[in-house]
Amino acid sequence: MGEGQSPRLGINHTAVAELETEVLDWRHKAVPAAQHGRTAAEFGSGSLRLSDLQTPLLTLDAAALTGNVARMARWCAEHGVRLAPHGKTTMAPALWAAQLEAGAWGITLANAAQLRVARRFGVRTLMLANGLTDPSAIRWVADQVAAGARIVSWVDSVAGVDRLQRVLDAAGAGSLEVLVEIGGRGGRTGARGVDAARTVAEAVRAASRLRLGGIGGYEGALAHSWDEAGLSAVRGYLGDFRHLHETLAGDDTYETDEVILTAGGSAYFDDVVEILGPCAGSGVEVILRSGAYVIHDDGFYRGISPLSRRDPDAADAFVSAMRFWARVVSRTEPGLAILEGGKRDLPFDEGLPIPLGIGGELGQPLRPLPGAAITAVNDQHAFLCYSDELDVRPGDVVLLGLSHPCTALDKWTLMPVLDSVADPVDPVVVGTVRTFF
Known part of the structure; x- marks a missing residue:
């Protein structure tokens, strides 16, 4: 058994913890240039807020991640079954460790390359x-x-x-x-x-x-x-x-x-x-x-998960842990704004993103976008259609709900984790999640 290996949890916690020592730079597109040179631990230490970050950006929510892991573990225990969560959804050893700590039997993967990642981290x-x-x-x-x-x-x-x-x-x-x-x-x-x-x-x-x-x-x-x-x-x-x-x-x-x-x-x-x-x-x-439950979503799984089919907002339903932030880069036609995030940044295979709100800057209050919709995505852009009475300007930040975590996280090597409970408007960055797709 290697150093840091837990006989009970079956993962090398030392190897997972070493991810916090990674120096962040141009390879991590979620990290602004001003933060290059900091370690992942420093970046997620609570010294930064959402307003210190840049768009386009995929963020994760700390409370939602913790709650979803605990909720699924509890459901399995109550029904007398085990869980081997499909790790290909996140390819994130830190999240695998949380799932194993909550009682998972092991981790499921889909191919040999993914198995090699898991073995590198001692699963x-x-x-x-x-x-x-x-x-x-x-x-x-x-x-x-x-x-x-x-x-x-x-x-x-x-x-x-x-x-x-x-x-x-x-x-x-x-x-x-x-x-x-x-x-x-x-x-x-x-x-x-x-x-x-x-x-x-x-x-x-x-x-x-x-x-x-x-x-x-x-x-x-x-x-x-x-x-x-x-x-x-x-x-x-x-x-x-x-x-x-x-x-x-x-x-x-x-x-x-x-x-x-x-x-x-x-x-x-x-x-x-x-x-x-x-x-x-x-x-x-x-x-x-x-596997998708740990991140959940605002689209496909929100509508079909056994815990949210009839009431997506029920107390025991999973909660989407991912949010996407993108700025308006062009508004040259009435009722049409072009956002900076596209297929290289967000999922589109199980439904297009859902506009949840708009604000002037990251970390500022959002106002609703009634009737607005994303109608198409290109490689690097999304088409936001909205009613003429809405005020949408270049530089505005649009918050999008996403569908299908399996094709969301694979586009990001590292994602900031936010504490939206303490401050839902401009939450603190309390961690990072590193992926290996």
Whole structure:
């Protein structure tokens, strides 16, 4: 176990803390030139306010981050399931540490490059929610497992099983723990249906260098709404998932005393728990992989999260922890202003940004923008349409709510964390979050 490694939390806190010693400069676009040369710790020490920063800018809210992590941990504990949050949402070791400290089973990631980031920061228990097919990645994972890490990956075909076996055989490596992935028609990866998945499971059982540890899958690829059609697709898939588990358990196919059943993004985790939750216990762990909840948003997840579908402002709902600030750079047509932030700075794949307010400068009170909307984004600009009676001028700061944290944080190497509780108008910078995409 490396220096700073926590046996309880499974992350190297010394490595995470060292991020605070990074000297900030031109590589960190959220940092004004006047602050270059300061360390991340100095930048987030409370000596700066929002008004000391520059636009365009993505900020995070300290209270929202803390509250969202605690809320999800509490929900999982109350429902008797574990959580391996999908770390690809943030790729932020400091946030992973907070999630692990709140009781997470481990961290989920999507590819070998992301796994390497996690191992650099000492994360010991990892789930790769994907299949391993690249030979160098397979060998590297085998080496990490031999060194003491637990990395659970997925496989969804007999051909995938054969490939893993051949590469591990050639490398003389030990065995890998894998989950058979079940998918659904029209979905993404995953063996299509119970029979196909059962065939894959039997192939894993027959492979000398693989161990069948359970079942993985992702219901979120099958629906994008919580209307009757969307929920029917999700629940039908989860029914197949449970049937596969009951079949494999009945046939004594698993090769572990701790079977993992894992599904659940940030949109349908309540359905996952309702259908798969009764399987937990007696050597079976049901593990959710929700990742977007820690940041949440003002768009897609605000409307579909199980904790906010019916009332996005409910006391137990997640709260968006991200805000985007952009200035008006042009206003040459009536009712149209061009903002300085675009596709290189903010997400647009799950809905365009939402105007929340406008002010003269950062750190000044905002006034509402009734009826205003972002109608399009270019690489570096956004189109703000508004009614003629609104006063919008070049240099004004527009606050935008965003949709989809997974494609927001990947555009920023470092984000200031604000304390908006003490001062919601001109909050203090109380920290930073460093990402590794």
